[in-house]
Amino acid sequence: MQQLNFRKYPLRLKNSENRWWIFDIIRKKFMVLQPEEWVRQHWLHYLITDKGYPASLINVEKELRVNGLKRRYDIVVFNSDGSMAVLVECKAPEITIDQKTFDQIARYNRSLGATYLIVSNGLQHYYCQMDQQAEKYVFLRDIPDFSR
Template identity: 70%
Template sequence: MQKLNFPTYSFRFKNSENKVSIFDVVRKKFVILQPEEWVRQHCVQYLIEVKNYPLSLINVEKELTINDLKKRYDIVIFNSDGSIHLIVECKAPNIDIKQNTFDQIARYNLALNATYLMVTNGINHYYCSMDFEAERYQFLKDIPDYK
C-alpha cells in the first residue's frame, strides 16, 4: 500500500485466501485491506495517537438512513454525552476530493449533527466546523484535540 500523509503506524496484517487483511482496533476484527481501508485505519490511529481521542468514543463503518436511503459512514467520534463530535469521510488515495465529497459528508451530517467534519484521501486532509444557524461549514487548519 502507498505511503500516506499520516505518521507511520504499526498495523497487524493477515493473509488468507490470497487476500491481505488489516486488524481494525475499533471493530476488533480483521478486515480486507482495500485502499480506502488503508486510509481509514491510518485516520483512526491518527485520531487516537495524535489527537488523543479515546477508542471507546470512536465508531467505524456503521449504517445510517438518509431520505430512506441506507448509507455507511466511515468514522464517527462521539462526545461523552452521546452526541456526535466528528464525522470523517475517507476516500482511497487515488480519489480526488471534490465538491461531491463535501456534499456527501454534509448530507450525512444532516442526520448526525456533528460539530466537526473531516474529509481525507490519506494524502489531502480537510477539516470543517459546522455553523448550524447559517447552515454552512467553515474550513479549519485542523480538528481540535480531545479534551
C-alpha cells in the same frame, strides 16, 4: 499499499486466503485490505494516538438513513455526553476530493449533526467546523484534541 500523508503507525497486517488483511482497532477484527480501508485505519490511529480520542467513543462503518436511503458513514467520534463530535469521510487515495465528496458528507451530517467534518483520501485532508444555525462550515487546519 501507497504511503499516505500520516506518520507511521503500528498497523497489523496479515496475508491469508491469498489476500492482505488489516486489523481494525475499533471493530477488533481483521478487515480485507482495500485502499479505502488503508485510509480508514490510518485515521483511526491518528484520532486515538495523536488527538487523544478514546477508542470507546469511536464508531466505524455504521448504517444511517439519508433521504430515506440506507448509507454508511466511515468514522464517527462522539463526545462524552453522546453528542456527535467528528464525522470522517474516507476515500481511496486514487479518488479525487471534489464538491461531490463535500456534498456527500454534508448530506450525512444533516442526519448526524457532528461539530467537525473531515474529508480525506489519505493524501489530502480537509477539516471543517460546522455552524449548525447558519448551516455553513469553516475550514480549519486540524480538529482539536479530545478534551474531557
